[in-house]
Amino acid sequence: MIAEIVAVGTELLMGQVLNTDAQYIARRLSELGVTLHRQIVVGDNPARIREAIHDAVGRADVVITTGGLGPTADDITKETCAEALGLPMERRPEAEAQVRAWFARNNRAMTENNLRQADFAKGAIILENHNGTAPACIVEKDGKAVINLPGPPRELIPLFVEHVAPYLAGRSGAVIVSRYLRVFGMGESTVESRLHDLMENCQNPTVAPYCSTGEVQLRLTVRAAREDEAAPLLDPLEKEIRARLGGVIYAATDNPEYSMEQALVEALCAAQKTLVTAESCTGGMIASKIVNVPGASDALLEGCVTYSNAAKMRTLGVKAETLEKHDAVSRETALEMADGARRRADADYAVSVTGLAGPGGGTPEKPVGTVWLGLATREGADAKELRLTGNRERIRTLAALHAMHWVLETVRNDAR
Amino acid sequence: MIAEIVAVGTELLMGQVLNTDAQYIARRLSELGVTLHRQIVVGDNPARIREAIHDAVGRADVVITTGGLGPTADDITKETCAEALGLPMERRPEAEAQVRAWFARNNRAMTENNLRQADFAKGAIILENHNGTAPACIVEKDGKAVINLPGPPRELIPLFVEHVAPYLAGRSGAVIVSRYLRVFGMGESTVESRLHDLMENCQNPTVAPYCSTGEVQLRLTVRAAREDEAAPLLDPLEKEIRARLGGVIYAATDNPEYSMEQALVEALCAAQKTLVTAESCTGGMIASKIVNVPGASDALLEGCVTYSNAAKMRTLGVKAETLEKHDAVSRETALEMADGARRRADADYAVSVTGLAGPGGGTPEKPVGTVWLGLATREGADAKELRLTGNRERIRTLAALHAMHWVLETVRNDAR
Numbered sequence: 001m002i003a004e005i006v007a008v009g010t011e012l013l014m015g016q017v018l019n020t021d022a023q024y025i026a027r028r029l030s031e032l033g034v035t036l037h038r039q040i041v042v043g044d045n046p047a048r049i050r051e052a053i054h055d056a057v058g059r060a061d062v063v064i065t066t067g068g069l070g071p072t073a074d075d076i077t078k079e080t081c082a083e084a085l086g087l088p089m090e091r092r093p094e095a096e097a098q099v100r101a102w103f104a105r106n107n108r109a110m111t112e113n114n115l116r117q118a119d120f121a122k123g124a125i126i127l128e129n130h131n132g133t134a135p136a137c138i139v140e141k142d143g144k145a146v147i148n149l150p151g152p153p154r155e156l157i158p159l160f161v162e163h164v165a166p167y168l169a170g171r172s173g174a175v176i177v178s179r180y181l182r183v184f185g186m187g188e189s190t191v192e193s194r195l196h197d198l199m200e201n202c203q204n205p206t207v208a209p210y211c212s213t214g215e216v217q218l219r220l221t222v223r224a225a226r227e228d229e230a231a232p233l234l235d236p237l238e239k240e241i242r243a244r245l246g247g248v249i250y251a252a253t254d255n256p257e258y259s260m261e262q263a264l265v266e267a268l269c270a271a272q273k274t275l276v277t278a279e280s281c282t283g284g285m286i287a288s289k290i291v292n293v294p295g296a297s298d299a300l301l302e303g304c305v306t307y308s309n310a311a312k313m314r315t316l317g318v319k320a321e322t323l324e325k326h327d328a329v330s331r332e333t334a335l336e337m338a339d340g341a342r343r344r345a346d347a348d349y350a351v352s353v354t355g356l357a358g359p360g361g362g363t364p365e366k367p368v369g370t371v372w373l374g375l376a377t378r379e380g381a382d383a384k385e386l387r388l389t390g391n392r393e394r395i396r397t398l399a400a401l402h403a404m405h406w407v408l409e410t411v412r413n414d415a416r
Numbered sequence: 417m418i419a420e421i422v423a424v425g426t427e428l429l430m431g432q433v434l435n436t437d438a439q440y441i442a443r444r445l446s447e448l449g450v451t452l453h454r455q456i457v458v459g460d461n462p463a464r465i466r467e468a469i470h471d472a473v474g475r476a477d478v479v480i481t482t483g484g485l486g487p488t489a490d491d492i493t494k495e496t497c498a499e500a501l502g503l504p505m506e507r508r509p510e511a512e513a514q515v516r517a518w519f520a521r522n523n524r525a526m527t528e529n530n531l532r533q534a535d536f537a538k539g540a541i542i543l544e545n546h547n548g549t550a551p552a553c554i555v556e557k558d559g560k561a562v563i564n565l566p567g568p569p570r571e572l573i574p575l576f577v578e579h580v581a582p583y584l585a586g587r588s589g590a591v592i593v594s595r596y597l598r599v600f601g602m603g604e605s606t607v608e609s610r611l612h613d614l615m616e617n618c619q620n621p622t623v624a625p626y627c628s629t630g631e632v633q634l635r636l637t638v639r640a641a642r643e644d645e646a647a648p649l650l651d652p653l654e655k656e657i658r659a660r661l662g663g664v665i666y667a668a669t670d671n672p673e674y675s676m677e678q679a680l681v682e683a684l685c686a687a688q689k690t691l692v693t694a695e696s697c698t699g700g701m702i703a704s705k706i707v708n709v710p711g712a713s714d715a716l717l718e719g720c721v722t723y724s725n726a727a728k729m730r731t732l733g734v735k736a737e738t739l740e741k742h743d744a745v746s747r748e749t750a751l752e753m754a755d756g757a758r759r760r761a762d763a764d765y766a767v768s769v770t771g772l773a774g775p776g777g778g779t780p781e782k783p784v785g786t787v788w789l790g791l792a793t794r795e796g797a798d799a800k801e802l803r804l805t806g807n808r809e810r811i812r813t814l815a816a817l818h819a820m821h822w823v824l825e826t827v828r829n830d831a832r
Contacts, residue, residue, distance in 0.1 A: 307719070
């Protein structure tokens with residue numbers, strides 16, 4: 001099954017909005033085993049919208065459009081798709097009732113134009129949009145399908161999950177199940193070289209890598225006749241990947257948005273252990289990531305952002321002579337920061353970060369990117385040095401990931 | 417001048433990488449007064465790359481390609497563009513010398529294939545890429561220009577700034593200058609309705625809005641014969657916009673990446689004042705944003721992440737009876753948090769945030785999104801309530817922006 005995406009909207013074309021919809025749809029289509037051939041973005045220009053949609057419908061089995069579903073005369077996506085499929089438009093009474101009800105409920109005056117939102121290509125499957133007023137639909141003709149979705153991700157994503165994914169899976173008569181393996185501590189190119197044959201040759205399940213700063217996510221996707229047939233197909237592949245990559249896989253999950261901080265909070269809660277953070281160059285990034293996980297309050301007792309030396313001394317009890325003799329970016333300071341933070345809240349673990357994130361401040365011995373991590377437990381404390389590269393934000397993000405990963409591994413080992 | 421963007425890469429098509437290049441180029445083209453008609457993404461498929469490039473070259477005056485410049489047989493972007501323009505390829509000795517030097521320097525064996533990177537369309541202007549080995553170029557024929565850029569943003573952006581922007585500006589014989597006005601505290605639709613006529617009718621300078629969570633950025637762009645003619649054209653428009661929007665513009669800058677936290681650090685440093693943060697639901701997000709600004713150490717004395725009640729009492733001196741009687745999310749707790757944080761480090765200002773970011777924990781009286789901010793100075797403390805909407809991350813981000821903006825306004829008022 002061949003697909004194309006046509007995104008309609010001047011705000012996308014002009015770069016006022018980043019086209020995250022295209023990435024979202026592309027990933028989901030790939031999971032569903034649908035082959036995407038093209039993504040096209042056009043503005044609110046009737047001639048170019050027509051050309052883009054007619055070309056796409058001519059070439060692909062499935063065309064997914066995003067945007068251009070509003071009530072104004074500029075919004076011609078639905079009409080143009082109907083035209084490309086050779087179908088007339090018709091007013092749908094159930095949709096008209098909804099539009100009228102919306103205006104009555106919101107005490108707004110309705111114009112005749114607004115009723116255009118109740119017009120669909122003949123025979124269209126209307127998709128209920130719980131998060132907005134834009135009409136969404138699937139239109140079929142001669143084995144082709146055109147799917148019109150609104151542009152805002154908060155409307156598009158639920159519609160895709162609830163309606164489009166099951167529809168496309170149903171067309172192929174199969175169930176699609178994905179499992180995500182999260183990798184930390186091995187570069188993208190090493191992961192790819194170790195799994196190259198699996199990525200190239202595996203047809204069912206398939207393996208695909210997704211990279212973000214410091215992390216690689218592997219998506220294993222299987223197509224099966226029934227849900228319960230998926231796991232037996234995924235398990236051996238996961239086992240093979242684990243054998244090849246060693247211990248760098250820190251999570252296997254069915255949630256594509258799973259994060260290091262979520263793994264950390266879950267590990268701490270499962271072990272009924274508590275954490276304190278002591279951050280210098282990361283400046284609260286670790287605490288903020290942890291707090292973004294619902295339920296983090298059971299695990300994170302406190303966060304200390306001690307960017308200045310005075311704060312390191314006042315709040316964490318780092319000694320003035322340590323800072324003087326060894327510098328703020330050193331094994332000794334990292335150890336005292338972690339130890340002081342742990343004692344202050346009587347936590348089971350404390351992690352500290354002190355480093356040079358740049359752009360200034362580097363020396364030949366301690367270049368920008370030098371970061372010391374400290375980890376204190378009730379038994380003692382340890383420290384390690386990182387040498388990171390990139391701009392200030394990247395160095396800080398990598399330092400935060402390394403720190404969280406070190407705590408995660410320690411909590412898991414201690415629980416064994 | 418009409419442009420199209422053709423992005424080549426399976427990783428983009430499949431959603432493994434977000435197409436931020438397209439947004440970057442689209443914004444810059446808009447500034448340069450170049451009209452973008454289409455963005456197209458195709459994978460590493462020769463037939464579809466050919467079709468996309470030939471179509472684009474046929475329609476547009478300027479075609480910018482991203483990606484597909486590697487040394488393998490799959491990488492056919494340069495060759496296809498030459499073909500579309502009707503130009504032969506030729507090996508360029510200066511480029512060949514660079515490729516050979518790179519392999520010698522890195523002690524790597526070079527194959528004949530690698531020398532394909534030294535092949536360019538006849539007469540191509542080679543652009544020096546300081547951040548990678550991919551060859552970039554501009555090719556002209558019959559008034560049309562094709563510009564080949566590598567995909568990685570760390571290579572593409574410097575090439576665009578150094579070579580492409582001046583080239584395109586030169587084609588139109590003008591200088592392009594932009595000024596950015598940052599707006600906080602007024603919604604996108606209100607901003608647009610107040611400036612609608614300016615956005616629609618102003619030709620030189622132009623006004624365009626860009627929105628991100630909680631903020632609107634207005635870009636004023638002028639085309640002039642000389643650099644020094646720009647300001648006199650931009651000043652009256654900025655004045656008119658300020659008159660219409662009132663005090664919601666917190667910065668006017670030539671840096672498109674300018675942020676609230678940068679404005680705050682600059683204001684604190686200019687006034688030689690210091691800040692402490694006390695964060696509950698934002699969990700270190702404010703401190704982390706501030707620390708991302710180089711030089712923040714002069715302004716931020718300390719950050720306290722007191723997500724738990726115990727930490728609020730231990731570190732900030734919030735009273736147990738306050739938490740019991742008024743709850744952690746209350747005016748009283750916000751006031752005591754800010755006051756305690758300020759005193760702890762003897763800072764000039766302290767800002768506190770305590771709220772319900774969800775998803776659970778809301779009640780009819782205090783729904784999810786209820787956030788109290790506190791602000792303490794040497795003269796006293798004040799608090800205010802926000803009612804925010806969205807998911808956990810959005811509520812936290814908005815709360816952090818509101819808190820920073822309140823401090824910014826206060827520091828500026830105090831300095832007057």
